[in-house]
Amino acid sequence: MMAAHALPPSPTGEPAEADIARYVAGAESIDGLVAGGYLAGPDGDLVAPQLRAPQLRRALTQSVCHAVRPDVNDFYQEDGEPDDDWKQRRARTVRDHCAVCPVRAACTELALRDDDTVGIRGGLVPEELERRLLAEPDRIAAARAEDEHAASSQQARIDAAAAVQRLAGQYLGGSVPADKREKNRLAITEALQRRDELFADHRRNVGWTEAA
DSSP states (O other): OEEEOOOOOOTTSSOOHHHHHHHHHHHSOHHHHHHTTTTSHHHHHHHGGGSOHHHHHHHGGGSHHHHHOOOGGGGSOOTTOOHHHHHHHHHHHIIIIITTOTTHHHHHHHHHHTTOOSSOBTTBOHHHHHHHHHHOHHHHHHHHHHHHHHHHHHHHHHHHHHHHHHHHHHHOOTTSOHHHHHHHHHHHHHHHHHHHHHHHHHHHHTTEEEOO
């Protein structure tokens, strides 16, 4: 039996907000997070930073922008556009699209990780995004590093699973000499062990442990 994402104890006996956010991010699917309102508003500001970049991108498939396909130019200041006109126009964009979006916190978080501060993201205008980048450099750098590690780990798991399939294909066939079949069998055993170790590490890293 497996248990997922246990909340760690805290010195005060009450879990900290960040611990709760980490628990929610790990225990819920993206669909569940969106449906529960965990990627918008104050909750979103806590939960979205706990997600990896692919999860954030998946969440954006449930954004208002994805559903209604607004004019992309609404999110950017046009060349030569007076600042006052842009401020009025972007206020309408935030009101009509971002303010009602169920994944606006995910949109903002992904923009910060991608250093994308040119247009409106998650209801924040470029100046606000820049301030967030300046205010959270260490956290954002750590999140980017975790994204890179997660991506490389995922590729390693894919490669390990592919190696098992490739070696299994080489093993099959009655025309393969006995000594070659034995060599292939040992290679498959090693590949299976490597694959299983990588997947076990992944389960531990995302919060799954053996239940006591």
